[in-house]
Amino acid sequence: MSKKAAPTAEPKASCAGLSAAAPINASLTKEEKIELHRKMVRIRRFEERSLRAYLSKKIGGFLHLYIGQEAVAVGCCTLMGKDDHVITAYRDHGHAMAVGMDTKALMAELYGKITGCSKGKGGSMHYFAPSLNYWGGHGIVGGQIPLGTGLAYALKYKKLKGAAMAFMGDGAVNQGAVHEAYNLAALWNLPVIFVIENNGYSMGTSQERSSAGPGLAKRAEAYGMNWGTCFGHDVYEVRATMDKFLTLAREKNQPSVVEIDTYRYRGHSVADPDQTYRTREEIEEYRNTKDPIQLFQKTLLAEGVLTEALIEQIDTEAKAEADLAADFAEASPFPTTDDIQKDVYWETDNPEKRTSKGRIFFD
Amino acid sequence: MAVISYREAIRAALAEELTRDENVVLMGEEVANFHGAYKVSEGLLEKFGPDRIVDTPISEAGFIGMGVGASMLGVRPVMELMFWSFYSVAFDQILNNAANVRYMSGGLINCPIVIRGPANGGTNVGATHSHTPENVLANHPGVKVIVPATAADAKGLLKSAIRDNDPCFFLENTILYGEKGEVSDDPELLIPLGVADVKRQGTDLTIVTYGRCVLHSLVAADILEKEHDVSVEVIDLRTIRPLDIDTVLASVKKTHRVLIVEEQKPFASVGSQLAYMIQREAFDELDGPIHRLATIDAPAIYSPPVEVEQLPNPQRVLKAALAAVE
Numbered sequence: 003m004s005k006k007a008a009p010t011a012e013p014k015a016s017c018a019g020l021s022a023a024a025p026i027n028a029s030l031t032k033e034e035k036i037e038l039h040r041k042m043v044r045i046r047r048f049e050e051r052s053l054r055a056y057l058s059k060k061i062g063g064f065l066h067l068y069i070g071q072e073a074v075a076v077g078c079c080t081l082m083g084k085d086d087h088v089i090t091a092y093r094d095h096g097h098a099m100a101v102g103m104d105t106k107a108l109m110a111e112l113y114g115k116i117t118g119c120s121k122g123k124g125g126s127m128h129y130f131a132p133s134l135n136y137w138g139g140h141g142i143v144g145g146q147i148p149l150g151t152g153l154a155y156a157l158k159y160k161k162l163k164g165a166a167m168a169f170m171g172d173g174a175v176n177q178g179a180v181h182e183a184y185n186l187a188a189l190w191n192l193p194v195i196f197v198i199e200n201n202g203y204s205m206g207t208s209q210e211r212s213s214a215g216p217g218l219a220k221r222a223e224a225y226g227m228n229w230g231t232c233f234g235h236d237v238y239e240v241r242a243t244m245d246k247f248l249t250l251a252r253e254k255n256q257p258s259v260v261e262i263d264t265y266r267y268r269g270h271s272v273a274d275p276d277q278t279y280r281t282r283e284e285i286e287e288y289r290n291t292k293d294p295i296q297l298f299q300k301t302l303l304a305e306g307v308l309t310e311a312l313i314e315q316i317d318t319e320a321k322a323e324a325d326l327a328a329d330f331a332e333a334s335p336f337p338t339t340d341d342i343q344k345d346v347y348w349e350t351d352n353p354e355k356r357t358s359k360g361r362i363f364f365d
Numbered sequence: 366m367a368v369i370s371y372r373e374a375i376r377a378a379l380a381e382e383l384t385r386d387e388n389v390v391l392m393g394e395e396v397a398n399f400h401g402a403y404k405v406s407e408g409l410l411e412k413f414g415p416d417r418i419v420d421t422p423i424s425e426a427g428f429i430g431m432g433v434g435a436s437m438l439g440v441r442p443v444m445e446l447m448f449w450s451f452y453s454v455a456f457d458q459i460l461n462n463a464a465n466v467r468y469m470s471g472g473l474i475n476c477p478i479v480i481r482g483p484a485n486g487g488t489n490v491g492a493t494h495s496h497t498p499e500n501v502l503a504n505h506p507g508v509k510v511i512v513p514a515t516a517a518d519a520k521g522l523l524k525s526a527i528r529d530n531d532p533c534f535f536l537e538n539t540i541l542y543g544e545k546g547e548v549s550d551d552p553e554l555l556i557p558l559g560v561a562d563v564k565r566q567g568t569d570l571t572i573v574t575y576g577r578c579v580l581h582s583l584v585a586a587d588i589l590e591k592e593h594d595v596s597v598e599v600i601d602l603r604t605i606r607p608l609d610i611d612t613v614l615a616s617v618k619k620t621h622r623v624l625i626v627e628e629q630k631p632f633a634s635v636g637s638q639l640a641y642m643i644q645r646e647a648f649d650e651l652d653g654p655i656h657r658l659a660t661i662d663a664p665a666i667y668s669p670p671v672e673v674e675q676l677p678n679p680q681r682v683l684k685a686a687l688a689a690v691e
């Protein structure tokens with residue numbers, strides 16, 4: 003039984019202790035601070051509601067819950083300007099909500115309904131919202147990282163502003179495609195930040211059993227890239243850290259690798275909840291001492307931004323929102339068999355503009 | 366109209382489309398300074414500069430995936446694989462990402478990428494460099510698969526592929542790069558995808574084929590006509606997906622006999638699908654079983670004289686055609 007290893011390398015850009023004072027946080031209004039808290043609570047309540055739906059067999063396939071990691075997605079995605087972009091892996095509910103996707107469409111997607119964000123074609127692992135610069139949840143471990151590099155390439159080629167954040171887990175860092183993407187990003191100075199959400203485990207394999215070397219982000223040094231680590235349970239610290247790297251990307255086209263220390267309380271997926279690879283004590287310790295929502299709540303109470311009553315209200319609203327989303331999903335229709343062959347080709351979806359002939363689908 | 370090679374026709378298509386749309390970029394290993402392993406991109410770096418003609422590191426998964434990501438955000442990348450055989454290295458990006466992203470996003474994301482490069486055997490480079498991936502690629506809804514046999518088709522089809530909003534896989538036959546033909550220099554002359562071309566009219570036998578096998582079939586058809594009094598119609602599919610099965614069926618209704626010729630391994634090939642569709646949709650028109658000639662079912666042999674025999678060649682087509690009309 004292994005214990006979750008803390009990031010082993012010395013952070014090159016640590017913000018510990020300075021996070022609240024960092025300008026990116028100091029400049030937040032009271033409302034914006036409350037909004038950070040609200041976003042994390044909404045993600046958690048949404049996922050708890052989806053878990054219930056899953057257990058009552060309303061949701062199929064995998065359901066990878068993000069519970070415990072909320073400060074990462076919220077910290078990073080609330081830094082997005084209108085020109086910045088995000089892509090992530092299959093544990094994507096947190097990022098999707100953090101960029102502002104509608105919970106009704108997200109829940110309906112889990113239910114496989116036509117009203118889902120991907121019309122019931124993507125499922126839990128494949129949320130997309132290009133209109134919010136959110137390029138998806140992707141099911142192949144590490145496969146989204148070259149795509150994120152491509153987003154950054156497109157920004158640079160088209161002389162657009164902004165940067166791309168490409169999220170992955172600690173298990174993904176050992177995929178070849180990730181290293182190829184690092185090389186391309188560094189070689190061509192692309193405005194991309196590779197964000198490793200180190201929750202300690204890839205399914206049942208601890209990070210120390212899967213990754214050689216002195217630290218996941220430190221591998222960036224081999225490519226001459228910036229890197230940093232941060233304590234990902236504190237949303238302020240995530241923001242303070244990421245802000246630096248985003249500025250380097252946006253203003254200097256410098257790519258970076260950032261390893262964010264975080265933790266998930268649930269199993270790898272709901273279908274695979276077995277937790278024999280880590281101790282109950284370890285989970286409890288994180289829950290009790292490093293829960294991102296609790297920590298931030300404490301901070302905001304101390305700052306006088308939140309009150310117990312407001313906390314209660316936000317929580318009640320988040321639960322109600324999740325219930326409403328579930329009701330919406332429940333009441334929505336499934337796609338029909340006629341929908342199966344829609345959204346496969348641009349061309350068949352735009353028949354009036356069709357340029358090719360011939361048969362496209364086969365039986 | 367000028368007589369130019371298949372290689373020059375592809376280059377002309379690239380140059381015209383790079384000129385027409387500044388979102389088009391050409392990327393791949395050695396495409397810029399070295400002008401491509403098969404010299405397809407000669408002169409393009411000089412003309413369009415290093416921002417548009419881009420040498421990538423040897424990292425197929427990385428750069429193909431990067432092209433897919435860039436296409437999602439409005440770049441129209443043409444990615445050269447030095448050999449299509451290396452598609453296996455980028456398989457995840459090609460199939461999981463390029464082919465699927467539109468579907469999984471419920472139609473929210475387009476992926477207008479072209480992946481192109483030399484494919485097929487016949488150059489004595491052994492099993493790792495002689496793949497014919499059209500059946501594997503075409504098995505995935507969401508993509509288009511194009512296999513030109515002539516210089517004119519190569520140009521017109523590539524231009525269509527670059528303007529297409531879906532991922533297009535363009536398979537150039539290495540051996541055809543030097544083949545010459547008349548090619549229009551009208552920059553708006555496009556050949557629509559999914560339209561087969563009747564390369565030779567005939568009445569006794571339909572040969573359905575594509576790629577280099579079109580050339581073998583035309584040679585065999587001439588011999589059949591002169592020496593055996595058999596009139597052969599040769600249909601060049603030009604694209605595998607979309608598939609112009611209607612042109613095939615019309616020909617079957619005329620000749621009543623079919624031979625499929627493909628430079629593919631026979632198991633679960635493009636020909637297998639064609640044979641199924643022809644028997645289903647024109648069974649009553651057939652005067653005999655559907656015949657097929659494919660590559661002999663083994664990895665590509667190196668030995669030069671034997672590789673010629675492993676692949677379809679005019680003599681093998683002739684023999685198969687005689688069996689089909691017997």
Ligand SMILES: Cc1ncc(C[n+]2csc(CCOP(=O)(O)OP(=O)(O)O)c2C)c(N)n1
Nearest residue numbers: 093141142143171172173174201203204205
């Ligand atoms: C290429 C590939 N291999 C294996 C899997 C199966 N798989 C899904 S998630 C996962 C673990 C990945 O862990 P990590 O990257 O640390 O992300 P986390 O689940 O911790 O968020 C595995 C092995 C997959 N989806 N893709």
